Amino acid sequence: MQKLYIFLLVFCQMCFLKIADVGADFSLEEEVTAMKSQMSVMQGKIDVLERKVYSQEDKIIEQQTQKHAYERRIQELESQSTQQPQAPVAPSMPSRVPGTKWIPDIGAVADVVLTVDHAKTDDEGGNRISLRELELVLGSNVDPYSRLDATVSFSDSEEPSLEEAYLTRFGLPLETTARIGKFLPKVGKVLGVHRDSLDTVDEPLVITKFFGAEGMSKSGFDLTKMVNIPWPITHQLTFGVLEGGNGEDGTAFGTARKRPTLYAHLKNYFDMSDRTGLEVGFSPMFGSKDEGANLDVRVLGVDATLVHHLSANQDLKFQAEAFNLDRKKTIDDEGNSLGGNFWGTYGLVDFRFHPQWATGFRYDYVEPVDNPADNPKSMDMGYTGYLAFHQSEFARWRLQYTHTDLSTGKGDDTVYLQGTFAIGEHKHKLQ
């Protein structure tokens, strides 16, 4: 204690001497200016230090961000290295996981249908269960501007067939996207989608009778772009040139592939509210019968879809399409009149009343093209009801009953039980 006291005393004395020393040489005023300048120098130093602290803080955050990114990369690599001995085959992760980037997205959709058919016709009908279709879907980016998609269809009753194979080229001038290859034309609401996106087991009658049993997938090219007409209505325009012909058993155009079909689709969409959207589309098509290439077969399609979200888990959808087919009238050797003006339409209501359950009804009407003169009626009509159960996002069951009244005077009652299952990459193209 005494030592400390002595130390303090000596220290104070020294300080005093020093100040007295300074006082002897400079006046008080000069002293203040000197201190002021010292302070400003120190202020500058503080500023510099402050800036350093800020930049260090930024660096720390940046490094933390980097650290997390590295941690993730390590996790990914670790999971890969643990995967490799167990899974020498292609990993099940999509192509965006590092290390698998050259493997395209692969998916498969199986469509199994049990049909109980009380046909009042002679040669058709009967009960059967069949793997109606197994679609193998492949797709990946080709380069930063384009993507290749292909769909191959297998079934237990038909030869494998190439349903689609086309290149999509993004980012063309005027913000246009192009497709080239074999694809489903963007006409209306049903022709442009795969079967597994339909609300019913089968396509509407107007689609099967006019265009083909599974719609029509054709080689050609098309261009799509948003049209800039101001808000609030959204317009999208597609224009395409396709090879001639129809889908399987379709009757709209001739069968010659060298007679091209031109088509366009103008989609108009309006958000009526947060929960309700209305879409109206127009689809003109110009094609030819085999005898001439003068684009004398004209189809005009109109479609309307209203979707209303009642709640997060309940949706109501109304969808209708109508097609008018106009073709020059001719009389064949047996005196039957071929061609003319025909109408076909369908209307569908779909109600998803539960996250997993949906039900709906479809009405069909179509005037058959090339109808023999002795047929008692000039139209086919159909009534369809269904109930769908979504077991999960990738497995769906559907029970459907369809009654048809055909132009031949015959009727048909069919019950379907359908299971649709998807594996691998399964993303629906946006409609």
Place this chain on the structure above:
Amino acid sequence: MKSIMIKRLPYLFFLGVLFLFSMSPERVMAAEKPLEIVATQALFADLVKQVGQDKVDVRAIASPKFNIHFIQPRPSDVRDVTQADLYVNAGLDLEAWSDPLLEAVGRPQLFRRGERNLDLSSGIRLLKVPDHPVTRAEGDIHLFGNPHFQMNPENARIMVRVISEKLKEIDPVNASYYEENAKVFLGRLDRKIAEWKSLCAHCVGKEIISYHDDIVYFADFLGLKADQELEPKPGIPPTPKHFQFLEDYVKEHQVKAIVLPTYFSRSTAEKLAKRIGAKVATICQNVGEAPGTDDFFSFFDYNFKQISEALQ
């Protein structure tokens, strides 16, 4: 006359199509015009707004009232993204609909990893990253780790940083403006995080069950245990068998609350809650999902109040 008109119809059609094609969307970058930004969900949109303020026009695609995993983008969304200067999303597989949407838009710079695609999962420490090859036997989603990372307010530090860096990059003229707004946000966030932690101090170590596996980051922040969900696997709807499993589970675990956002079935949660004697609490997944959750801070105020009361 009529027949000539009909003969010329295909050519008229051609001309009409050409005319419409020439009407290109204008996307001019005028100096005073705010940046057009589209975010996938409302919380991201709010974070962008906090940083960009008057210099950005931002909207969200998904309504907060719906499950973000299963949104169906509309043609108006395609149009908005087509005209956007920036697309903000969670990446991973939160928005499974994002790739088809971007393909419909067809602008390569907006695609995944494109310079105008801002993936907010970058820099986030992900939870539940699979450590083995996964199949859908384990559920539909969450292939890359749990994508519901916005539920931890700490992650907003990283997201806001990333947003401000991106805005500075595409709009360097206003760089200091974005920097300043981000600083203000982060300062406020620090204070709020302290407030939330103290409000929920009593929750630490307690266990909850959530409807979907969307609560892990929230639980991580509060020190809660959240190992079980009403869904047997992500995206797979609850089953009676799984209900039985959960009833047996809670016999050995103290579960005080079942939490879910507004768009899942509350009655399902209440049924289990009744059987196990727990409370049901709404924990929103997005800004604007419940009344009074209009921005990032009020959203978390709401959620922490809910959980604090449920675990009282």
